[in-house]
Amino acid sequence: MKKQFFRVKQLADQTFLRAEKSEILNHEELQIADQKVEFLRGAVAAITKKITPNGPTADIDKVIKKTLEYQLGTTFIEESRQCKECPLFQGILKSSGEIEQQLAKEFGDHETKVEEMVYNPLQNVLENDFPNILKHKQSLKKYCLDKDSASNRYQATGKETLREDMEEADTKVEQSRDALAVEMFSVLAKENELSEYILQLLKLQRSYHESALKNLEMLIPHLEHKIGNSPVRKVFGTSLKEHLRITGKRLAYPLEICITALSEYGLSEEGLFRVAASTTKVKRLKSSIDSGCFVALIPEYRDAHVLASLLKLYLRELPEPLLTFHLHKEWLEAAQLPDNQRLEVVKSIIQRLPQENKDNLSYLFQFLSKLTKHPENKMTSSNLAIVMSPNLLWNKHENINVNIGNCVTVNTLIEMFIKEVDVLFPEDASKYVTLPENFHEEDYISNHKSSNPNLNICSDSPRPNTRKKKCAPIPPSHHTPHIMSKSDDDYASLKHSQETNTSPPSKVKSQNNSPAKAEKKDSASQTSQKFVDVRPTITENMINTNKNQQPTMNSVRY
Structure with a gap:
């Protein structure tokens, strides 16, 4: 009790009266060691806090389920069960979800190893070694205070008993300082060991990432192959070779669709390929083909000009024209040759084209040649x-409107292709068509819908040509059978009265032989005659017009 009193008194004197104070760490060696220990203690505390932010984990399953990989993988798998209408996307989601959950499991194993091999050893040093150093520091500080108090009392009184207390306190200070030095040096000696723990953390991370990389390397090429070979991709803007490889066809799908339909409906259409079509209909049909939703030519697509515009659009959006970039110069030079030399040169250049280009050019020009025969x-x-020439050949590094002379030259070349199709493209390319013959008919849509019950195809909309057709009047024909509706009752009555020289019963109630009434009768008869002369023409025109309104593609123009 007495020592505690003097210790408090000495602390107050040192604090307020600036009494003499002994140094706790009185050597530079101890001061440097203390700085290193403080640095290590702060570093280890920060590292352990970051390695396991929530502390040690008792349930590894909870750790796995909290990871982003596990949550993302679960979402992928759940969504893959609902998108059966998109098989490609469904398969990708399912495979990706499984690998994400596998990565989450790998991460859980990694966290367990890090906790066992890195976190626990560092936490042991932080909880045991550093607190011991702090405890020895506090003990040394107390002994130094006792020594200073005993020294001041001895100097004030000079008693021998106080001298012995002073020497005893000095001994305890030295012993405590030595014990503190030993503890600090022991911790500093573990610097290499602490470094090994950090290295071990990196090794565990490498092992985890290698395992994750191995799993990803096994899956990613498979998914790339699956996506790369899937027919579900855009058609417009894709190179011809890639498109044919994916679809397994020899003719481009848009060319098949347009030419097959135009051969059926559009050969007699005035201004085909020249008259502009509805932009919205062309965009819709293009998007339908690109999305993979195109099944058949529903009524909205059966306008000849829409199909012709789509064909030109496909050719124009090819990354490379059908006549290719590398032969651009040869084509222009061949077109400028004399007529007696041009054909053979062009024929030799065609043989240098890729096979897929030759097949599609044959199919196209054989159709264009057939078109000129109407x-x-x-x-x-x-x-x-x-x-057609701007869509078949252009220079890769030249603006399309730069050289008008080249346009004329290309026109000459394309015109020769059409005229000399039998010489330049002797092989019948129509044998490569894979579309069913009735793909544009309603029964094909019905059959396709029955084979795909989830497909909702609406074919109730009237055909565009039926909605918008406006035919010019047709001259009357006496051989056309006369068909009258209820609205023709008055006309029938007048005609009958003319043939029987009697007035219609609805118009004339009684006859009178007076001159005035006879004059009125002659006037009525003349009016009736005029009506009869005009009415057959109108009625017959309506009949002919109705007969001509067949479900063809000749009527809609934009």
Whole structure:
């Protein structure tokens, strides 16, 4: 009790009266060691806090379920069970979800190893070694205070008993300082061991990432192959070779669709490939093909000009024209040759084209040649060449509107392709068509819908040509059978009265032989005669117009 009193008194004197104070760490060696210990203690505390932010983990399953990989993988798998209408996306989601959950499990194993091999040893040093150093520091500080108090009392009184207390306190200070030094040096000696723990953490991370990488390397090439070979991808803007590889066809799908339908409906359409079509319909049909939702030519797509515009759009959006970039110069030079030399040179250049280009060019020009044999469409080989040449050949490094002379030259070349199709493209390319013959008919849509019950195809919309057709009046024909509706009752009555020289019963109630009434009768008879002369023409025109409104593609223009 007495020592505690003097210790408090000495502390107060040192604090307020600036009494003499002994140094706790009186040597530079101890001061440097103390700085290193403080650095290590702070570093280890920060590292352990970051390694396991929530402390040691008792249940590893909870750790796994909290990871982003596990949550993302669970979402992938759940969504894959619901998107059966998109098999490609469904398969990718399922495989990705499984690998994400596998990565979460790998992460859980990694966390367990880190906790056992890194966190626990560091935490042991932090909880045992550093607190011991702090305990020895506090003990040394207390002994130094006792020594200073005993020294001050001895100097004030000079008693021998106080001298012995002073020497005893000095001995305890030295012993405590030595014990503190031993503890600090012991911790500093573990610097290499602490470094090994950090290295071990990196090794565990490497092992985890190698395992994750191995799993990903096994899956990613499989998914790349699956996506790369899937027919579910955009058609427009994809190279011809890649498109044919994916679909397993020899003819481009848009060319098959358009040419097959135009051969059925559009050969007699005036201005085909020249008259502009509805932009919205063209975009819709293009998007339908790109999305993989195209099944058949529903009524909204059966306009000849829509199909012709789509065909030109496909050719124009190819990354490389059908006549290719590397032969651009040769084509222009061949087109400028004399007529007696041009054909053979062009034929030799065609043989240098890739096989897929030759097949599709054959199919296209054989159709264009057939189109010129229908004079009612007013599309000669020259007219077709003008509208088709910009979509078949262009320079990779040249603006399309730069050289008008080149345009004329290309027109000449394309016109020769159309005229000399039998010489330049002798093989019948229509044998490569894989579309069913009735793909544009309603029964094909019905059959396709029955084979795909989840597919909702609406075919109730009227055909565009039926909605918008406006035919010019047709001259009357006396051989056309006369069909009258209820609205023709008055006309029938007048005609009958003319044939029987009697007035219609609804118009004339009684006859009178007076001159005035006879004059009125003659006037009525003349009016009736005029009505009879005009009415058959109108009625017959309506009959002919109705007979001509067949479900063809000739009527809609935009």
